[in-house]
Amino acid sequence: MNTIWHFRTQFRDLLEALYRIVKGWIDKYPFIRVVYGIVSWLSLIAFAASLFYVKEARTMMVQYLWSFYVILQFWFLCRSKTLSWKSIAIFVLAGVFLVVPLTSITLSAFHALFGGKTSDTWSVAVITPIFEEIWKLLPLGIYLFFSRRASALSLSDYTLIGASSGVGFQLMEELTRRWLNSGAIADKYGYSYTMLGGETIHWDFFSLFPGRFEESILPSLMTVSHPVHTAMIALGVGIAFRLKKRLTVSVFLFPALLLCWAILNHAAYNGQNKLPDWLFDLHDWTGKGYTTRPVFLMMLAGALFADYWSLNRVRSRLPKLPNEPFLNPFTELWNIISSLCADRGKFVYWLGFYRERRELGFTLLFGNAEAAGRQEQVRERMKLLFRVLTGLAVILLAAGLFAGMAILPDDGGTACFSCMFDSLQNWWDGLSWQTQAAIILGALALSLLFVGFWPALGIAMTVWGVAGSGHEIAGYIRDPKKLLSPQNALAVATGIILSRIPFGKALGWLGKKGLGYVRKLYGKLRSRKPDIDVPKKPPKPDGNGPGKHPEDRGEPKKADEEKPKKDKIDEDQDDGTAMPGKTYNEVEIVDHRGKPLGEFDEIDLENRIFYEDKTAKGLDRLNPRTGQPTQTPQQFADKQILGKTRTRINNLMNDAASTRATVNGSPDVPKLEEIKSIRDFVFRLDGDSPELRTAVENSLNQLRKEFPDYTFNVTFGGKP
Template sequence: MCWLSHGKPGLGGIDTNTIWRIRSGVRDYAEAVYEFVRGIPKRYPWLKTIYAIWCWLSLLLFIVGLFLYRDSRTMLVQYLWSFYVMMQFWLLCRSKTFTWKQTAMFMLLGIFLVIPITTLTLMTAHGLIGGRTSDTWSTAVLTPIAEEVWKLLPLGFYLLFSRRASSMSLADYALAGAAGGVGFQLMEELSRRWLNSGILGRMFGYSTTMLGGETIHWDFWTLFPGRFEESFLPTLMTVSHPVHTAMVALGLGMAVRGRRRLTNAIYVLPALLLAWSIMDHAAYNGQNSLPDWIMKINEWTGSGYQTKSIFLLMLVLALVLDYIALFRVRRKLPMMEGERFIDPLSELWYMWEAFLLKRERFASVMAWTRERREMGFSLLYGNAEAVSIQEDLRGRMRIHYRMAAGLTALLVGAGLLAGCIAYWQAAVHPADSACFSCMFDSLQNWWDRLSFGEKGAIVLGAFALSLLFVGFWPALGIALTAASIPGSGHEIAQDIRDPKRLLTPENAISALLAIALSRIPFGRLADRLAKKGGRRLKDWLEKLFKRRTKPDPDMPRKPDAEGPSKKPDAEEEAPPKDADDYVHWSRAKYRGVELHDSRNGALGEFDGIDVENGIFYEAKSAEGLNRIHPKTGKPQQTPQEFTDKQLYQKTRTRINNLLEKAVGTRTTPDGTSEIPTLDEIKGIRNFQFQLDGDSPELRAAAENSLNRLRQEFPDYTFTIRFGVK
């Protein structure tokens, strides 16, 4: 966990090193099992076919069951209510960094983990003590304590085993707690609906009682529906399970965030919130049986009516604190065009702008803003494990850029194709030149005639079918794109009539091809072929669209034993960045940074350092690798010997010196005048090697050496580029 410090005694005298080893061992084993399971479909492709058939059969059986079985309809109703509650939390937690998939996992843990453990706890207690489940001590004491405590289990497991637990936002804590509570409440309420199948329940609702009226309220216009309140002269109530768990989880997040300034005494806050939740729950369950002093305390805390209000105030405070924190690192985060601040209103504005004007970009914009927040909290609070996954996060953000460009290119590509066909029709059949454009005009006319309900049914149908094959947000993007094509029929028709309106599309075509290749079955094979013929394709596109590119500037070379280095020209342009933000080591902000010990002795140098992005750049030359020894007639060293020495041994020594022996940094004769301090670079966990050689043997040897580094330093990330001059 992010607050564990190695070597200090923990609970029960167990030092945190032992806890850390247990945690890492369990997580590594779980990850190995997960990777093994993920690799099964690759080894047995026919399993995907069986899975697809199973999904379709399940869907058909479910639809048939809705018509034939009342319990199936009951299940669907309760699921939709629980989904509605989850969406309310999802929309309110504006500073969240969790994806919908991660949130759904918390919900599933509330079903498959919390409920069995709670049931086992109650069964064990009654087995040891005796009594019935209807006894006051069971319903009003044991049950509230067990349920409110065990509902925090999903969040506890995430904090213990996740690599990015230290970089959670406060809204993430609330969302995780709410999702676990939603899952627990889903099964609890579904069981009640199934069991309460009597005449009274069928006539007036499953939660209607003879004397208390409606006790459980599921109202569409209610924030967090599902509250427990008697309708006739109510005196107390208890909010739904998600609100209680979200409030306690948010209090825990505030304690974790504020413990450095307020000491560990701040953990009293989540403890008090947990006690309050248990008190609300217990007072409602045992309102006619508990002692008066307990009911008096419950009355002082609002008899359950103030719980939701307090949680909403805490959530507002959490959002303010989250966005204030993001404001501190805004210069290190990507911004939208014209965006000055990172705040929920501007993010919502860009999302609605995408939804109303460029619906095909909506899902990508929403995912990009969420991952920008994730990057910000990782920079602010992330420990070594959270820093190690920053590069993967940047890669996902770049993917969303490409997805947005690719989805936008669907309309441009359709217009381009339509323009080509229109030109062909004009040449072959001049009298029918407008027929193709008329089809798109008619398509939008048909779309405009549809009612709001009909359009919604089409979009939801496309979403439901897409959800069978892709995730939630990709399915939403597909559905919105499907709606945007007929909704933009007039624009496409205009492009057909006047193809000059189209912009130069080669970049859009490239992005569209990249997305298409990643989705089709043989996309990876096509991607390998495209890489081999990529230069020819690029030259062909440049000639086709009459565009010229500037020649690549000469790159400076790291000094070596063969001769002096070539200095870069002061007026030379910076090398262009490619799709994954490649930066040549000579363009790093800090270059030639040397470590020294307490006796001022040299401990090695870093060729380039990017402190903001957390990257060490190391340039290696393999020019003398294939030189033949005059006496033996063999190469002076094999590729494996070269990489073991240059990559493994030197980097291993460099990391150990950085963490143990170094006391400061200084610049080398060829280095930059300004260099970072030792404290600024100690937290960097990403090494990027840039090697001027490239061969299959060299690549295999380098991978072997890097794997040895990854085993010895699991918290570090090691990547390499070949053919860098």
């Protein structure tokens, strides 16, 4: 068992190291993203052009749309899911590029060893169903073996993983049939039509899980599509994992029986009138394939009930919205649908909040030590979505009435209602323009699945406008009377008009940018001195005679005569802007109340680096009472590097309102906006030992996982 665990962790760490290397290359060489974008757009253009000139491309598009429709049905029914759409897409690709080639290779190798052809009855009706149904479960097995959050999956997640790999497999299988089946009959009736059986593969828009195999002329048996079989078996695996602590290991016989049932349905349909009668008697006893889908739906309904029953056990530790006495799928579905129909700007927030809340709940319920390490990340993401949803709901009702109110986040503390919009814009401003563009395009792409182009563009612009106007919204909440002034009322009206016309947000953004450039140009013109001769003022007499000056008498200049010039230089430089090539010591960040949130030991504004000094000497000294070290190197690293840095970054991006100087620090400090975009940390430790290096590296690796946009490095034996 230890060998398996060692292999699992080593292989996963290797993959994560490779991921960090590739991500580092991408960050270091931005042209990689540019090349990737160009290739993606060229590929899309080539595919769009092929739809007009290549028949096979149109065939592929038709089958892809059917498969997409099937996975959407599963996505809608699995209400307790915690996996994102991106994760589900990866499992679909695994079914295409992993399961299909592996099945083909396995069948070819089997026939190479034992003889026969793939067209033989025993191969089509026995070997092929066995290998197909088993290999379709491979993506689920890989995920359960390597993923850190595998123990915290919901039963719907198991169902979606199985359905996704089945959709990918069926996509390639049906696409191959459509490409290969040709002729007069196929051209007239369709690729799945036979003379004796009629239509055999049914893709009906108003059917649940289309793609079933059933003859349309005198049907006697059927088999459901690959996604249904694999989803049912995967759900059985999830139920077994959920019940293994209460029951014995024999509970895994349940998914094994479901696998045998799927193989039986598959084999009976492939081997009609060619297999022994006892097998068809067994198939008749199990419902001839017609009972598979109803049984799966009953299993899924029971799984949803069990999932939400479990979530309500920890609902006191999860954030609840108003009028939500207990967690249930119906309230969630109603809020999502109503936001899609009435207020599409909140649709993405509803989806994200409910998914993050379920993920946190299942992590608290079933997560092991590895899954528990993700709690803080999930909690922070969910807290942000919770604040945005609550804020949008309240501001739409009466922003002025509720000005200054506090909301209760999940940790029980209070948070300023207006400040959450400041935090939202601070987070938005801290993102790179590529990340902001990706978020907006993602909102546009998701919206296009449900509405037309112009409404979808409006949703994307709403996301952009709310995230980028947090400070302005917060200002109106703090002081609603600002709306009563003529200039602000006119500005608000203009903003509303711009938001109602196509590309209005873009015009407003261009106007703001253009105004900034005009101001800079005007400032440069004002700073230029006129190139003309200005007559000098006559010198004032100093009482020693007319026209007599100290320099005329050979007297030395007084020391205070240079002071006005120095003061003038200082006044020119003291404009509130930090010098770009300067370093600053002991810079403190505070919230809107002036409460300190942390301190940065040194900030190099030119090289964009935070320096943190840690005293690591004396960790090997023993406590005379206990005979043990006061703290181990790992305890030191987890507390001083992992814990404090995690808190410092979260405070900087979410709660900080300004910076200020400390007693022993630099007299002038950079502004908060100048340091929020810094992404490099360097820790300087005065100690050095192999144990300390290992402990620090462990803490840095955890920081890199939690904050992938940041870079963390360390030097030993130096400062402080």
